Amino acid sequence: MQILKTLDISSWTPPLESDATKEYTHALESGYVAFLPQLNFELAENERRLLSPQWSDGKAKNISYDPQTKLVKHTSALGTDKEAIGQMMARYADYANKLVLTLFPNYSKGIRIGRTSYRPVEADGRSSSVRKDDRLLHVDAFAASPVQGERILRIFSNINPEGKPREWVLGESFDMLAPRFLPKIPKPFPGSSWLLKTLGITKGKRTEYDHYMLQLHDQEKLDTHYQQTCPKTAVSLPASSTWIVYTDLVPHAVKSGQYCLEQTFYLPVESMQEPALSPLRKLERLVGRKLV
Numbered sequence: 219m220q221i222l223k224t225l226d227i228s229s230w231t232p233p234l235e236s237d238a239t240k241e242y243t244h245a246l247e248s249g250y251v252a253f254l255p256q257l258n259f260e261l262a263e264n265e266r267r268l269l270s271p272q273w274s275d276g277k278a279k280n281i282s283y284d285p286q287t288k289l290v291k292h293t294s295a296l297g298t299d300k301e302a303i304g305q306m307m308a309r310y311a312d313y314a315n316k317l318v319l320t321l322f323p324n325y326s327k328g329i330r331i332g333r334t335s336y337r338p339v340e341a342d343g344r345s346s347s348v349r350k351d352d353r354l355l356h357v358d359a360f361a362a363s364p365v366q367g368e369r370i371l372r373i374f375s376n377i378n379p380e381g382k383p384r385e386w387v388l389g390e391s392f393d394m395l396a397p398r399f400l401p402k403i404p405k406p407f408p409g410s411s412w413l414l415k416t417l418g419i420t421k422g423k424r425t426e427y428d429h430y431m432l433q434l435h436d437q438e439k440l441d442t443h444y445q446q447t448c449p450k451t452a453v454s455l456p457a458s459s460t461w462i463v464y465t466d467l468v469p470h471a472v473k474s475g476q477y478c479l480e481q482t483f484y485l486p487v488e489s490m491q492e493p494a495l496s497p498l499r500k501l502e503r504l505v506g507r508k509l510v
């Protein structure tokens with residue numbers, strides 16, 4: 219099974235022909251991981267001190283940055299250290315944004331930038347719960363922030379200074395995964411989406427689509443037998459490389475690695491080159507009705 223689409227690109231704003239961008243978009247939407255082995259996110263000399271797990275607050279998995287509000291959260295850093303982390307993450311958000319618009323120019327109409335994360339803690343550590351354990355195969359779905367059908371597109375850069383790769387595992391395709399788990403997922407309770415929003419548990423309405431995706435995420439992680447026996451492929455993502463993937467479509471798990479930057483984007487299904495390839499349309503075909 220071919221799972222990586224390797225792109226021979228070493229700049230965050232590479233010059234590209236439109237045939238190439240269409241081909242890259244097709245590969246990404248089909249569930250390939252776009253792998254850019256030569257695209258490194260370089261740190262400035264005075265940013266090297268930021269490569270330490272001490273900057274995590276010890277509670278959240280990641281340090282987060284919001285490009286809209288420019289706020290840094292979940293870090294122990296204060297003063298100029300916190301500022302430096304914010305500046306590094308803002309630069310990453312900017313580069314990632316430019317890269318997405320260059321590689322997938324057709325997305326420029328609908329795409330929305332989300333949070334930036336910095337992951338300075340070794341990924342092969344303890345997790346607070348099975349549901350939060352990203353060492354288990356899963357598709358991404360957010361309990362508190364419903365996407366209401368929008369796609370979750372993520373860019374990752376391994377910035378490990380000692381040459382340590384980030385070890386991922388990819389699972390079977392969504393077309394195999396979804397029909398396997400869907401029959402086990404109960405329909406949402408009538409009124410539950412209203413209740414979750416009213417109680418402030420979700421930011422916005424948890425649509426039926428969000429319900430099914432969250433259940434898919436949870437059921438896959440909770441099924442120990444499935445985790446052990448399902449088809450999987452190990453992927454070693456080297457230091458100083460970058461990769462891009464629709465994490466709502468591609469089952470993934472991180473086994474080990476330290477020091478990674480990640481930028482999330484949201485894209486309406488209608489802004490895709492081939493909307494039929496979205497998890498929303500795939501699930502709607504399976505259940506035989508609209509889910510948003």
Ligand code: SIN
Nearest residue numbers: 337352384470471472
């Ligand atoms: C995840 O998105 O599930 C974790 C990926 C990573 O931290 O490498």
Ligand code: FE
Nearest residue numbers: 352357358465
């Ligand atoms: Fe994930």
